[in-house]
Amino acid sequence: MTAPSISRLGFALLGLIKGEPRSGYALRMVFETTAISTYSSSPGSIYPALKVLEKDGLVAQRPPTGTKRTFHLTAAGEDTLRAWLTAPVEEEDIGKRLDMALLRFAFLEMLQDPQATLRFLDSFETAARAHAASLEQFLAGEAGTKLSLQSRIAVEHGLKTTFCSAAWAADAQRRLREG
DSSP states (O other), rough: OOOTTOOOHHHHHHEEEEEEHHHHHHHHHHHHHTTTTTSSSOOHHHHHHHHHHHTTEEEEOOOSSSSSSSSEEHHHHHHHHEEEEEESSOHHHHOOHHHHHHHHHHHHHHGHHHHHHHHHHHHHHHHHHHHHHHHHHHHHSHHTTTTOOOHHHHHHHHHHHHHHHHHHHHHHHHHHHHH
């Protein structure tokens, strides 16, 4: 699905640059001032990630009319981003990378492909239900029955939020189909 050298931050940068070519500083400000602030806005994070993307041929700098250079997606960057955005959601994405799955959903709108979004949501719902079933099986199994009460309650939280994620995906599909 993805090139191995692309980090979570790298994919976030590709999506932001697809939305609007920006300078490194402007990208830092997006991370500092929006809900995507879970990523570090540190120059020590952003600029090295941009260098990797540039080295991999996914972004290129262009001199703008002003003094700052802006990053733009290359054709390879567009293809890589599209492949990442449209890949089916897997159970592991729900259990270990839910934030990235939701970031993919947010960026999918840029493709202007409603069917791709609906396929994503369908796979998200399927993966969430599979992960919920895995958690239920764990809780019912030997390892689950040996958990302390507090640990069991923590796993139950994960189960309940996973059910909520599946319901969210079903509701999002319905709302998008209705327009």
